[in-house]
Each structure stands twice: as C-alpha cells, then as structure tokens.
Amino acid sequence: MALVTKADVRLHLLCIFFAIGSFVWGYNVGILSSVLVHPGFLKAMGHLTPSRKGVITAIYYLGTCYIFISHPVSDLFGRRYAAMAGILTVAVGNAFESGASGSGAYAMMIVGRIISGIGVGMLSTSVPLYQSEVAPAGKRGKYVVLNHVGFVAGLASGFWVGYGATFWNTTEYGIYVSWRVSLAVVQVPCVIFAVGLPFIPETPRWLIEHGHYNKAQRSLHWLREGSFTEAEVDSELTRIREDVEAHRASGEANWLSLFRDRNLFERLWRASLLQFMAQMCGATAMKYYLPTLFAKLGLPTRVTLLAGGIESTLKIGMTVIEMLLIDRLGRRVTLTAGCVAMGFGMLINGALGQVYPDNTNRAADVVCIVFIFIYALGYSMGFGPAAWVYGSEIFPTSVRARGLNFSASAGAIGSIVVAQVWPVGIDTIGSKIYFFFMAVNIVCIPIIILFYPETKGRPLEDMDLLFNKAIGGIGEEADEVDEHSEPVLPKNISRPSQS
Template sequence: MTGTDTLTSLQKGTITGLLLAGCFVGSLASSPMCEAISRKWGILVASYVFMVGAALQTATVNYASMVIGRAIAGLGVGGLSMLVPLYISELSPKHIRGRLIGLQQFTITVGLMVSFWIGAGTTLHFSDNRTFRIPLGFQIFPALVLACGIFFLPYSPRWLASKGRFSDCLHVLAYLRANGNENDPFVLAEFEEIRRVIDLEKSQANSSYTDLFKGSARRRVILGMGIQMFQQFSGINSIMYYAPTMFRQAGISQQNAALLACGVSGVVNVLATIPGILLLDTLGRRKVLISGAVWMGSSMIVCGAIMAAYGRIEFDVALNEYVVDMSETVGASYVCIFMIYLFVAGFAASWGPCAWVYPSEIYPLRIRSKGTSLSTAANWLMNFVISEVVPVMLARITWGTYIFFGCGCMIMAVCVFLFFPETKGRSLEVILKKESSPCLITFTV
C-alpha cells in the first residue's frame, strides 16, 4: 500500500486511530440525525456509510485510500454503536429490555471471533493481497443485511410520540406487544405513560448539548458517560489489541501466541456473553456490574502478581522496551493465561453487554439521543486513549499494567455500588425515580 513491504509504527497507529476518531465523530453526529429522520432511517444511513468505508478499504490501492476508508467506516461504526442500543431500548418491553439490548454485544463478540478466523484462514491459504482484501470485504455483508432488514422494522414508538404522531405510536406498540390489538390494556397503559411524559417534557425540552450539563440531566450524563468510560478503563481492549504481546510475556511462543490470544479468547468472549445477557434481567444491572468488576479485577491482579513473583524482567535492546521472561516457569505462565481468559469471561458476562444497556435506559426522551450519543462518544474516546497508553505501559512497567487495570476494576465496583441506581424491570418513563434508587445519587423524571 505504501510502496514498501511493511508499515511503520506511526502508519499502523494512524490506521487504528482514524477508525476510532471516526467512531467518536459518528456517535456524536448520529444524535441530530436520528431526531430528524428517526432511529430507523438513522441506522440505514450509518449502515450505508460503513459499507462505503469498507468498500474503500477492500479496494484500496495505496495507504491514503486505506486511511480514508478507515475514517469513513468509523463514522458508520460510531453511528451504529449509538443508534442500535437506543432503538432497541425504545422498542423493548421492560421485562426483557436488558436481554434484547445485550444481544447487540453478543453479535459483536461473534463478529470479533469470526473476523479472527477469517483472517487466520486467509493468512494460511494466501500470500498475496487477498490476505487483507477478503477479511475487509467480508465485513460489508453484515452491514448489507442490516441495511436491507431495517426496511421491515417499525419506527420507534417513543420517537413517533415525540413528533406528535400518537396514533402511529399506538399502532406500533400494539404491533409489538399485542399482535396489533390497540385495545389491549397493557398497550394502552404503556401508551398513556409515554404520552404523559411527552406532555410533561414539552415544558422542559433541552435544545442543546450544553443543556445536558444542567440540573438532573447532568447527573444522568455523568452516569452514562461514566459507565462507558469505565468499560474501556477495565482494560478489555488492551487485552483484545495486545493479547499476543501479553501471551508472549507469559512465556508463549510467537507462533502460538496469536492463536491462543485472539482465537481462543474470541471463543471465550462469545460463550461468556450468553449468561451475561440472561442475568441482566434476573440479577439486575447493579449486581452484574459489581460482581463483574470484582471478577475482572481479581483476575488481573492475580495475573500481575504471578508475573511479578515468577517472571524475570529484561530489557530488549532490539525492541527498546522491558519484557517479562517466564520461559523457566511454565506452570506460572499457564496460570497467567488462565487468568486472562477469566478476565475476558468476566467482562463478557457483565460489563460487555451491560455498559451498552445502561446508557440507553437512563435518559428521559427529551435528551435520550443526545445523552446516548455523548455516552457512546465517551466510550470511543477512552478506547483511543487506552490503545495509545497500553503499549507504553507494557513496555515500561510490564506486569504493573495488569495490576493497574485490576485496581481500576475494583474502583469501578465501588463506584457502581455507591452511585449507579438499578434500572431492571422499569419502563423508560419511570426509571431513576427517587423511590427506586438504592444508591447515593437519586433522580426525578
């Protein structure tokens, strides 16, 4: 792509960074779009944008077209990561809302796993540019399925109500809840609740992003952005981005590190997400988040402690960084690997799905799209920061990186216990009322 056989570290960083930058911008830009043209058609636009970016990457002829394609694809990914959970939350009945939104995270984990094995397969069977064109081209197909399928899905009933289309709102609710029976008492009760909140919010409408940081809206934004930033602060993407390096530090050979790190971790990620989705609407968001943070923190601290106790830190002159040599302690190496797998499983069963569920629930309708877009943008911003910082941490403090993220997870557990109210089993219109909040911060709708 560049006229040379390899990319420099700066070029590799730019390819990764521009995707994340596009995600950040796309998540923010999706808010006014989905308010104007609906959540449904917003998803369609974001899907088309992503397909354009993916097509540019697949057909790339040079480095410039690749980074442009990455940036455009990032706009689509950012938009979809904000719009899809928002759309699902506004369609879902309250008793299974967590599971339905959590399915988004499950499909993400499946996509990560499939993408690795496609990449591994093309690398094994080809030695030309098909090794990257096939994996990049394959990502167009799920977006195409989404773009075609969205035509058969209804509008968000809450978006319809916000536009004064109450008859359409009732029709969609009846279609979703009672096989089209608009006289169903549960449908009518939900419709009246939505209408009551819409009428109330007409006198409280927030017209700009600055208004989100005033009054009770500010507290909700802090929680929404906080949980998304915490998700990245757990260190999960340091595992997904740099797992091969971590496995080599744990004593695994170069050849096996990528397979064990990405391939097996991908399978663990998918399987552990399933119980996480099921638990969201039984145990509740708070218990899942707290237990998951403790689980992840314990795994990282044990992993770092074993590396510190049994590993030998050496300075690699060729790489200009410190590395952990655990080749002489095979048993300790495998314990570290097991701890990393436990960490991935703990994330997949808790913060993976729940961090996307929670922000889509806590905002009132008048600020829901703006608040969700800010929360999602915070996730992508922290994602970028972590991706930039972790390589330096691994090179300078080696096993201390694991201790750092382990302690961060424990802090997350404490913050959720103190400040994050439960949202399980409550409609979007009554979430965060004072009497339903078991934490220190309370809200009124």
C-alpha cells in the first residue's frame, strides 16, 4: 500500500477547503428547490406562474457574467482572490434573496439571483481551476472531482435544511421567516471560506505566469513534498515555466487566440459543448424542480423534500466513487456510462407516464422515483464532475481561466434553456418531456466517443501534443499513465516532469 505523504495530506486538505466554495454553489441550488414550493415564499412572491418560476431559476445563469467578470479576476488577482470575490458576491446576492418582501419581493428575488449568479460564476470556475493547477497529473481527476463532491454536499444540505424548515411552518410567523432563514444559512460557509482563502498558497502556474518564480518554487515544493524528489519538482517547475513562456511568446495570452489558434479552438469547442451537454441532459431540471417533480407523482410537500434529501445524499457517495474511478477508467468511460444511466432513467419515466397518466398506478410512481434516483446517480458519475475535470485541464496556463470561463458560459446557456423548458414542458405535455432529455443523452454518447480524446494521466503541459494528435485523428486514446509515471512521447520530444 502506498504511503500517505505530506503532499497527499496537503492536497486533500486544500482541495477539500476549496470545495467549500462549491458547497455554497450547491446549497444555493438545493435550497431553492425547497423554497420554490414553500407556502411562505409563494405568498411573498404573489402569483407565481410556471414561466415566472422559470425566470427565477434561469436568471441565475447569465452567461455573460461568466465571461466578462470571472476570467479577468482569475488572471489578474489569482485563483484564490477570484474565489474570494465570488464568495463575497454570493453573500450579497443571498442577502437580497433572503430579504425579499413587500410589493417588490419578486424584483428583489430576481436581483438577488442575478448577483448570486455572478458570484457563483466566479466560484464555479476558480475552484476547479485551482484544484487542477495544484494536482499532479496522475491524481488530477480525483482532486478536481472534490469540486463536485462539495457541490453535491451543498445540494444535499439545501434539501435537508428545506425539509427541516417545513416543521417550522406551524405558525404564521414560522411560514413568513423559515424560508428566509433557510436561504440565509449559506452565509456561514461563505464567512469560513472568505476568512481562510488568504492563508493558502497560490497555484505555481499562476505565479510563474505573473513572474513570481521564487514564490512558485516555494509553492510547488510545498505541494509536492514527500511525493516527488527535489529533482522531479525542479524539473516540473522548469517545464511549467518553459510552457508558460512558449505560449506567451506565441501570443496566446490574448483571449482572441482561443478562436484564432486552431489548436486552442479545438479545445474550446470541446469544453464548451461538454458543459452545454452537461446541462441539456436535464440536470438543471432535476436539481431545481425535483420537489415539484415528486409532487407531480402525488407525494406531499414534506415527503418530496425528504426524498430530495435522500437522493442528494446518495449523490455524494456516487461522486466519491467517481473520484476513485476517474483516473483509472478515464474521462470518456465515466461520461458515456453516465449518459447511458441518465438516458435509461428518462426513458422509464417518460414511458410509465404515458402508460399510467395522472398517477393512476402507485407501483409505477414508485418505479419512476427509483429511476429518477438512477438518473441522478448517472449524472454524479458522469457529466457532473467530469465536465469540470475535462475543461479545467485541457487549456494552457495563459488562457486556462478564459477557456474554462467560456465553456462555463455554454453550460449557463444550457441551464437557461432547460430552466425555461422544463416547467412549461411538464405543465403542457407532461411526461413526454422526458423523451426529449432521453434523446439528448443518447446523442451525447457518440459525440463523446468520437470527438473527445482521453486526458487521464496527461501532464497539463502535454495537452498541446494531445490535441495536435486530435486534430489529425479524432478520439485517439491517450497513453496510459499512472500517478507517478511519465507519458509515452515520441522520441524527438524530451520527457516532461510530472505535472
């Protein structure tokens, strides 16, 4: 059994700490699911039609905020302070949401959701960016998946807090205040995250990008202590520096290079399409409308929230399993397996809804709930974590933040579409809406197999080589690399150190 080194402990603690930022993101999603069916919230918002409910959900995903706010902060001030700006912005938006009242309650909720969305845009990209840049190649998938573990833990916490809030709804005051308190609870992890960020090291790649070579050397030695020799760490640092300087000399520091440079554009459209597919597969609907969906199956509100809490808690376990598998099986295998599970879950829900309309068969309703769980587990072992892992590792340091932000914006567009389509679709065509999302999952499978080269075990500095191959031969497998070995490269290319 491999020894646990100082570097292993430090990396786990760092990535778990950064997962607090993802926890805040997940909590915002999970708690809104319960808030949308809370009697106090419905009373405060007035006449809440499916369309207006969709706006509250979708306005969170203003994709332009991801592009024009997130990456400049990450590039100028570092990954830590981008996360700091994000968490403070979320806290401000949450205050608007929690305080929404009176005739302007709906407007306050919309403003709060927009501000929170801007903050989450910074969090959702800076967290996996940091985790990807500090992790060694053979374990990078595992550490970046901790981003999704934090998200799912926040999602589950949101459901459980929402479930607990229903027991407060016994008085008029309880109905008025409980949904507000359940929203405001997220301020606690916001404070913990914001206070801790200045005390952790910046990523060596960002430090080298900004000329802080000595700080980068100290940071990388601290991150690798005990797992790699001094010579290996120095060699890795040199490789990172050479890679940064080469991309700077080529003009790739300009964001337009993502579109002008064919090699970079090959990565950009893949990362963007992956994030778009990750939302169009139905994930946004399941995250936000799960209690509403369970209510359609005839379950009372408290039971729907309990079921949502159980479902989200199971996701944590499945995401941990994904964390252990993604560096062994690879990104493509976990993505395609997840699509199969999600597509099958959607098929069963759509078919049973047609065979037994209006919940006329209780056994069929139970089967539908089971397959909603199977869908959720497929997402937690596929698109949920793997889309962020892939997008955070394929770009060079000079444009990594920009590339991840652009691709996240594609995910935001997908979320907006689904958040608008789902409530209206389920209200007008019922269970037939499941067949649409089933088709999306089926179409995703050949796209992933044909157009996404495997990245497991590849040092970040080797992605140029990988995508040069991809241009000539789409979908070629990367060479197998374990956590301490080097990739197999052509003879005329020097071997990089582990990154």
